[in-house]
Amino acid sequence: MSSFVSATKIINQAKAGKYAIAHFNINNLEWTKAILEIAQATKSPVILGVSEGAIKYMGGYDTIVGMTRGLVKDLNITVPVVLHLDHGQSVASCKAALAAGFSSVMFDGSHLSFNDNVKGTTEVVAYAKKFNASVEAEAGSIGGEEDGVIGLGEVADVQECLTLSKIGIDFLAAGINNVHGKYPQGWQGLKFDILANIAQASGKPLVLHGGSGIPKTQVEKAISLGISKVNVNTELQEVFAAAIRAYIISGKDQSDKGFDPRRIMKDGMEAIKQKAQELLAEFGSLGKA
Ligand SMILES: [Zn+2]
Numbered sequence: 001m002s003s004f005v006s007a008t009k010i011i012n013q014a015k016a017g018k019y020a021i022a023h024f025n026i027n028n029l030e031w032t033k034a035i036l037e038i039a040q041a042t043k044s045p046v047i048l049g050v051s052e053g054a055i056k057y058m059g060g061y062d063t064i065v066g067m068t069r070g071l072v073k074d075l076n077i078t079v080p081v082v083l084h085l086d087h088g089q090s091v092a093s094c095k096a097a098l099a100a101g102f103s104s105v106m107f108d109g110s111h112l113s114f115n116d117n118v119k120g121t122t123e124v125v126a127y128a129k130k131f132n133a134s135v136e137a138e139a140g141s142i143g144g145e146e147d148g149v150i151g152l153g154e155v156a157d158v159q160e161c162l163t164l165s166k167i168g169i170d171f172l173a174a175g176i177n178n179v180h181g182k183y184p185q186g187w188q189g190l191k192f193d194i195l196a197n198i199a200q201a202s203g204k205p206l207v208l209h210g211g212s213g214i215p216k217t218q219v220e221k222a223i224s225l226g227i228s229k230v231n232v233n234t235e236l237q238e239v240f241a242a243a244i245r246a247y248i249i250s251g252k253d254q255s256d257k258g259f260d261p262r263r264i265m266k267d268g269m270e271a272i273k274q275k276a277q278e279l280l281a282e283f284g285s286l287g288k289a
Pocket of ligand 1: 180209210231
């Protein structure tokens with residue numbers, strides 16, 4: 001049995017059940033291990049997202065696949081685990097991830113002309129079929145401005161979402177004034193009317209990027225309107241950094257064998273697990289494996 005599953009089934013189940021699967025970005029072995037352990041302990045399906053930057057950082061596609069596959073086996077992980085390329089910037093990077101063993105890819109053609117976005121997405125969908133892998137597409141942004149109010153996030157075009165939904169993709173990322181990283185001051189909140197329109201027009205499970213720091217009630221409303229996957233990176237980075245900072249500031253690294261990297265990382269990993277469990281509960285996918 002393969003270590004990883006495509007996201008199609010678990011995301012469609014989430015859509016039907018009106019909850020969302022958590023996509024947690026991974027940055028190293030500790031991150032991956034912590035997330036797999038909490039997913040298993042809480043019987044929750046999980047998507048491990050890996051950005052191109054994180055792939056370069058860790059060594060390459062084969063390193064990620066080998067490390068993650070090994071952890072799934074050695075830790076006896078039985079919940080569904082998706083290994084997903086996050087924001088694949090080119091058809092070539094999507095193909096490389098799939099060939100290496102990723103079970104899902106996002107082709108982010110939002111920076112291209114819409115025609116090229118459709119063309120690239122179509123090519124990735126055809127290639128992914130050979131691996132029974134799932135594909136996430138991203139509709140372009142029409143900018144954060146609506147009715148003369150700058151919303152500070154990105155908002156997708158409903159017509160483009162509809163077109164992308166018809167070319168064999170499994171799920172769709174569409175801007176609804178969400179923001180990657182920290183939310184700026186004066187942010188206007190998610191655009192629920194646009195979300196509802198896109199959900200109805202596309203019929204596809206939708207993905208909320210920039211899931212860190214959106215008020216809980218807005219996330220819950222977004223899920224009720226058709227968001228079936230929520231991407232989280234920054235929020236786990238913040239709790240990890242805070243835990244390690246507290247460890248160092250308290251001087252623990254300078255007493256006994258506190259300089260042991262395994263000890264330095266330990267509190268950070270615990271913080272990731274705790275926050276991940278909170279988010280799984282918030283998204284409604286806790287215990288859904
Ligand atoms: Zn994203």
